[in-house]
Amino acid sequence: MTDPTRLTAHELTDAFRSGAATPSAVTEAYLGRIAKLDGKVRAYLTVTDGRARAAAAASDARYRAGKPLGPLDGVPISYKDVLSTRGVKTTCGSRILESWVPPFDATVVTRLAAAGVVPLGKSNMDEFAMGSSTEHSAFQLTANPWDLARVPGGSSGGPAAAVAGDLAAISLGTDTGGSIRQPGAFCGIVGMKPTYGRVSRYGLVAFASSLDQIGPFAKDVRDAALVLRAIAGVDPADATSVDVPVPDYAASLGEGMRGLRVGVLEYDTAGMDPDVQRAVTAAIDVLKGLGATTQAVTLPTADHGLAAYYIIAPAEASSNLARYDGVKYGLRALGKDLIDMESRTRAAGFGAEVKRRIMLGTYALSSGYYDAYYGKAQKVRTLIRRDFDAAFEHVDVIVGPTTPGVAFKHGEKEDPLAMYLNDVFTVPANLSGNPGISVPCGFSTSGLPIGLHLVGRAFDEATILRVAYAYEQATTWRTRRPELA
Amino acid sequence: MTWEVVIGLEVHAELTTRTKMFCGCPTTFGASPNTQTCPICLGMPGTLPVINRRAIEFGVRTALAFNCRINTACRFARKHYYYPDMPKNFQISQYEEPLAEDGWLEIDVQGGTKRIGIQRLHMEEDVGKLIHDGTLETAPSSRVDFNRAGVPLMETVSKPELRSPEEAAAYLRAFRSVLMYLGVCDGNMEEGSMRCDANISLRRPGATELGTKVEIKNLNSFRNAQRALEFEVKRQAQALEAGEKIVQETRLFDADKGYTRSMRSKEYAHDYRYFPEPDLVPLKLEGAFVDGIRAALPELARAQQQRFVAQYGLPAYDAGILTQSRALAGYYEAAVSALAPGGSTASPASAKAVANWIMSELLRVVPGDDERAIAESPVPPAHLAGLIALIDDGTISGKIAKDVFEKMVRSREDARTIVQREGLTQVADTGAIAAIVDQVIAANPKAIADFKAGKTAAAKSLVGQVMKATQGKANPAIVNTLIEEKLAKV
Ligand SMILES: [Zn+2]
Numbered sequence: 019m020t021d022p023t024r025l026t027a028h029e030l031t032d033a034f035r036s037g038a039a040t041p042s043a044v045t046e047a048y049l050g051r052i053a054k055l056d057g058k059v060r061a062y063l064t065v066t067d068g069r070a071r072a073a074a075a076a077s078d079a080r081y082r083a084g085k086p087l088g089p090l091d092g093v094p095i096s097y098k099d100v101l102s103t104r105g106v107k108t109t110c111g112s113r114i115l116e117s118w119v120p121p122f123d124a125t126v127v128t129r130l131a132a133a134g135v136v137p138l139g140k141s142n143m144d145e146f147a148m149g150s151s152t153e154h155s156a157f158q159l160t161a162n163p164w165d166l167a168r169v170p171g172g173s174s175g176g177p178a179a180a181v182a183g184d185l186a187a188i189s190l191g192t193d194t195g196g197s198i199r200q201p202g203a204f205c206g207i208v209g210m211k212p213t214y215g216r217v218s219r220y221g222l223v224a225f226a227s228s229l230d231q232i233g234p235f236a237k238d239v240r241d242a243a244l245v246l247r248a249i250a251g252v253d254p255a256d257a258t259s260v261d262v263p264v265p266d267y268a269a270s271l272g273e274g275m276r277g278l279r280v281g282v283l284e285y286d287t288a289g290m291d292p293d294v295q296r297a298v299t300a301a302i303d304v305l306k307g308l309g310a311t312t313q314a315v316t317l318p319t320a321d322h323g324l325a326a327y328y329i330i331a332p333a334e335a336s337s338n339l340a341r342y343d344g345v346k347y348g349l350r351a352l353g354k355d356l357i358d359m360e361s362r363t364r365a366a367g368f369g370a371e372v373k374r375r376i377m378l379g380t381y382a383l384s385s386g387y388y389d390a391y392y393g394k395a396q397k398v399r400t401l402i403r404r405d406f407d408a409a410f411e412h413v414d415v416i417v418g419p420t421t422p423g424v425a426f427k428h429g430e431k432e433d434p435l436a437m438y439l440n441d442v443f444t445v446p447a448n449l450s451g452n453p454g455i456s457v458p459c460g461f462s463t464s465g466l467p468i469g470l471h472l473v474g475r476a477f478d479e480a481t482i483l484r485v486a487y488a489y490e491q492a493t494t495w496r497t498r499r500p501e502l503a
Numbered sequence: 504m505t506w507e508v509v510i511g512l513e514v515h516a517e518l519t520t521r522t523k524m525f526c527g528c529p530t531t532f533g534a535s536p537n538t539q540t541c542p543i544c545l546g547m548p549g550t551l552p553v554i555n556r557r558a559i560e561f562g563v564r565t566a567l568a569f570n571c572r573i574n575t576a577c578r579f580a581r582k583h584y585y586y587p588d589m590p591k592n593f594q595i596s597q598y599e600e601p602l603a604e605d606g607w608l609e610i611d612v613q614g615g616t617k618r619i620g621i622q623r624l625h626m627e628e629d630v631g632k633l634i635h636d637g638t639l640e641t642a643p644s645s646r647v648d649f650n651r652a653g654v655p656l657m658e659t660v661s662k663p664e665l666r667s668p669e670e671a672a673a674y675l676r677a678f679r680s681v682l683m684y685l686g687v688c689d690g691n692m693e694e695g696s697m698r699c700d701a702n703i704s705l706r707r708p709g710a711t712e713l714g715t716k717v718e719i720k721n722l723n724s725f726r727n728a729q730r731a732l733e734f735e736v737k738r739q740a741q742a743l744e745a746g747e748k749i750v751q752e753t754r755l756f757d758a759d760k761g762y763t764r765s766m767r768s769k770e771y772a773h774d775y776r777y778f779p780e781p782d783l784v785p786l787k788l789e790g791a792f793v794d795g796i797r798a799a800l801p802e803l804a805r806a807q808q809q810r811f812v813a814q815y816g817l818p819a820y821d822a823g824i825l826t827q828s829r830a831l832a833g834y835y836e837a838a839v840s841a842l843a844p845g846g847s848t849a850s851p852a853s854a855k856a857v858a859n860w861i862m863s864e865l866l867r868v869v870p871g872d873d874e875r876a877i878a879e880s881p882v883p884p885a886h887l888a889g890l891i892a893l894i895d896d897g898t899i900s901g902k903i904a905k906d907v908f909e910k911m912v913r914s915r916e917d918a919r920t921i922v923q924r925e926g927l928t929q930v931a932d933t934g935a936i937a938a939i940v941d942q943v944i945a946a947n948p949k950a951i952a953d954f955k956a957g958k959t960a961a962a963k964s965l966v967g968q969v970m971k972a973t974q975g976k977a978n979p980a981i982v983n984t985l986i987e988e989k990l991a992k993v
Contacts, residue, residue: 101549102548102549108548108549110548113769115548118547118548120542120545120547120549121542122542122547122549124549167510180685184565218553219548220549220550220551221550223548223549224548224549224782226781227781228781255551255553256551257552257553257554257783257784258551258781258782258783258784259780314629328545333778334778334781336776337583337593337776338579338777340583340585340592341546341548341590341591341592343585343587343592345587345647346546346590347547356587356645357585360585362853368629380776383583383776383777384772385775385776388776388777388778392778410819443699489830
């Protein structure tokens, strides 16, 4: 058979059921590829080969007994290193948690373990998920498998590069302002942020609690649908998770575009990569050809989304990161007294971007500034939510580019503001809570992947998956793969 | 010069829920350090809080008892400051949308009662405890015990309507009584279950503006609260009379030395950077939930005291002592009803007798405000009722009964068992007593002679000798009558 690391998760489990492959053999293929090629991509911070082999052997036995756990049994996965894994280091890409080993699993990790996945390891990220290039990891630069001189996007650059480089079949990332969809676009794979409240955040080390959401990276839309189904659903351990029934997303993928109303996002093209614009326009034509009706959609307040985001996210981060003080766990620097110890610990443990955002957030919440900053940003957030609600009275999905450009070179965007602009199209859905997905829609003239961004109604992931699937099946982009060897 | 004293109190009460405010850890006091913790109350990365419904129920119960308005939509907020006993370096508390507002609590003041306004009542989580090797200033290292971190805490802020240190102490007593009657707090100030901070200022009588206030922390008993405030009244009055300005500051009460001292500004100057807790959704308190709690509210001490006066004919003083705790009041009513079998009403005499026995005997053995000690009293209510019944039916004398009570305390047996085993039954058989009286008279010719000579006290000495000969078991009334009869004949 072909190299199993090229297969999607559903192709793998088909092969496991037919006996054409075994989870152990596929796991060995992945571990071998990681050993050989991850030195180039540097997607992984920790490879859990022992755990992977044990899980694969257990999965082998279930297939032999004819009793697999479901459509993901035996599928090798990588977890962004911000998801807590019992007994396995969870660093968040930060010095301050360099040696942190959680005594519990995140709910998503527990749910996927119950679905039989094989955990290959923990993948790289911008420190505490703050960044759009994974260059803010305290430990290593991750390369984009399409061009090793370029970034994979961020903050979930590690798990995105792992799937794009065939170093994992599927992976989980987190998305606070675009951190799944943007690296999905940069790496030419499917990346999805579910509705806020759809997936439990328990065990996700918080960056910005009201924005963070866990979601899948996958080689095709069907895999994303299968992973979402496995991780979604209310969790008593997360008070913000919502009890809305979880449909069988994979079952409704093939329902096609007939009768669907597609809203075409009107956006400011200043500073846009023309290749991206061209690819998105062509993709919309494909959707029309599949039977969708289209109409223009504007989100009038979305222009202020980035500004509101860079108040709310740092404010929450400044609070969430206060616990890292050297007293209880993680890094501890020596100091002459308590305050000195805490200051030195935080000075040594956090990188420049994290410090910048803690300062921004602390300022925004300060007495006397709260109303002008945090209060106002929350008002913008309400308005953006209303913009989406108004748009979804007329359309079923909103389509646009995932990012203004394609993957950039390491070190190319040193100005933080230029980096922040990467999130301009993805941030509004975090502020409103709506689900979004990035699906490959072509390549730039330089051969770099481009992503199409679909946003749906709250808790209606089924529709954006269905549209993404129809588009994916009507095009051949997914057959083009990066060559690492 | 005279000054009007203006005091407001903030009381923190630890709730007696089985589990903590945002996780499932137990709340038992006194366990070995860090044994009652989990990833959530240790603030580990990735953990999330989940609201303890029972704690909210306790908060609503208290708010209703304080006549507060319950906010149907309240939410939690994060309060930030760095301190190593606080795992997340923020405390989940409530800020702009507390659980309840605008209530009042009635207190006893000289010559009557007074309503003290309650501004707000909100819920939060407690912090851990630092254990210093020595004092805070000299310790080379300190350890943290997080057992208490996350225990449900209810903060209640009074309006500045207390006008003296005595009123402040009365407020604390009434406050504690309500909490204990509601069963939401054990009221133990030594263990820190109830902690109090005070705001105090002075002004000219009749002035409408408030003076500069000073906050006093660490008032860990009613007595200390009153002492600290009395000291502060004197200190502020002296300062004002010397033409000085009062500095708005936080002062710490040193209970050993009996004075307040200024805390360094660093110790309390915080910008708490409150913002709504994003990990918890706003709490919607439905009408039915609140109504259910309201319907189940127990009778509180003040109402019970009035009822005891009306129903049992007790003096207000007795009723006040008996309602110092719900357990003691319950004890009293159980004993009274045991004396009135079959649902009949106890006589005012036996209701008063029970009150007397509790006040003069039981409370020497069991502290009246200790719910647990009363529940585990060596003399349960039925035993006390049994003892009183033996006096009423003449089986034992009141004097013997006091000895029997002591024995009941030691052995935990009922009165009848002790009286029968030890032969303490009062001798009421006139024939038997008459024989002893004859013996005593025969053996005391001198007493007879004295009596004849007009020394009536001699009769008393004879009664005493008969009682002695019967080891106190003879019915004193019968002995008196018989002696009188015999002496009349000689
Ligand atoms: Zn706990």
